[in-house]
Amino acid sequence: MEIRTVGVVGAGQMGNGIAHVFALAGFDVTLNDISQDALDQSVETIRNNLDRQVGRGKLEETARDAALSRITTTATLSDLGPSDLIIEAATEREDIKHAIFAELAPHLGDQTILTSNTSSISITRLASRTDRPERFMGFHFMNPVPVMSLVELIRGIATNAETYDTLSAVVATLGKQAASAEDFPAFIVNRILMPMINEAIYTLYEGVGSVESIDTSLRLGANHPMGPLELADFIGLDTCLAIMNVLHEGLADTKYRPCPLLTKYVEAGWLGRKTERGFYDYR
Numbered sequence: 635m636e637i638r639t640v641g642v643v644g645a646g647q648m649g650n651g652i653a654h655v656f657a658l659a660g661f662d663v664t665l666n667d668i669s670q671d672a673l674d675q676s677v678e679t680i681r682n683n684l685d686r687q688v689g690r691g692k693l694e695e696t697a698r699d700a701a702l703s704r705i706t707t708t709a710t711l712s713d714l715g716p717s718d719l720i721i722e723a724a725t726e727r728e729d730i731k732h733a734i735f736a737e738l739a740p741h742l743g744d745q746t747i748l749t750s751n752t753s754s755i756s757i758t759r760l761a762s763r764t765d766r767p768e769r770f771m772g773f774h775f776m777n778p779v780p781v782m783s784l785v786e787l788i789r790g791i792a793t794n795a796e797t798y799d800t801l802s803a804v805v806a807t808l809g810k811q812a813a814s815a816e817d818f819p820a821f822i823v824n825r826i827l828m829p830m831i832n833e834a835i836y837t838l839y840e841g842v843g844s845v846e847s848i849d850t851s852l853r854l855g856a857n858h859p860m861g862p863l864e865l866a867d868f869i870g871l872d873t874c875l876a877i878m879n880v881l882h883e884g885l886a887d888t889k890y891r892p893c894p895l896l897t898k899y900v901e902a903g904w905l906g907r908k909t910e911r912g913f914y915d916y917r
């Protein structure tokens with residue numbers, strides 16, 4: 635199946651990055667969120683990120699303008715119905731994701747492929763509540779989407795081969811690399827990355843090191859581009875906690891127990907960069 639039109643649900647950090655890379659690769663993108671303000675802000679972010687690529691000589695101005703012209707926005711979810719491919723990139727809450735797919739259902743074309751950019755929720759369970767589990771897949775981009783090469787492809791138990799092949803081809807068109815993961819809690823990247831971040835938070839909690847010494851240790855001692863606490867702030871501490879909870883509940887092993895300090899920060903509303911306060915102060 636050929637994909638030309640893409641509907642993206644959620645214009646936050648991940649949604650705007652996804653819209654950015656699809657528009658740049660020549661797809662027509664319809665971006666949805668609940669408010670026009672959020673959509674306008676998202677397009678502004680895309681414009682700034684494209685400008686940055688132009689500024690660094692990585693992109694022609696004409697390509698930037700063409701990409702921007704391929705993005706339309708709508709606060710009405712059903713407008714996404716006719717798209718060939720839908721990518722749900724809303725808040726990492728299962729009830730919200732089910733509600734989005736349910737609301738879209740009566741407006742979808744017969745062949746439309748549904749995907750979720752979830753970082754940890756069961757694809758099989760999300761798919762089972764739709765009318766097309768065979769055309770449903772996990773389509774997991776990494777943050778920042780325009781920079782990171784990887785896309786995890788996660789088949790639910792019922793996903794058919796045509797859907798998998800179609801999405802593999804789309805990843806290649808984006809100039810990115812696919813890695814296939816089975817549908818188990820948090821798939822591959824977050825199964826490995828989040829326990830490391832959680833352990834870094836325990837290291838802080840137990841007083842083994844300061845925020846700075848933990849991050850410096852991993853940046854300079856293991857060549858990570860960002861320290862784990864800086865990365866947690868970048869991803870969002872609410873997202874980190876949600877993923878740890880999925881691992882803890884799904885794998886029933888205490889080694890995935892979220893650090894109490896992570897829980898406390900989330901309860902305080904200190905979610906990292908997006909609230910200007912996390913392990914670092916961005917105010």
Ligand code: CAA
Binds near residue numbers: 683690753827
């Ligand atoms: N859009 C477009 N380009 C961007 C960008 C954005 N949002 N953010 C950064 N860039 C580009 C810059 O233009 C620059 O491009 P060139 O090298 O081509 O000139 C490049 O990225 C590097 O940027 P900077 O020089 O400004 O900054 P940096 O060298 O400190 O790199 C970083 C920034 C790429 C974010 C780097 O720190 C990094 O790789 N961090 C780790 C990111 C990571 O681990 N992501 C995965 C998170 S886990 C996840 O996403 C899964 C999940 O479900 C939670």
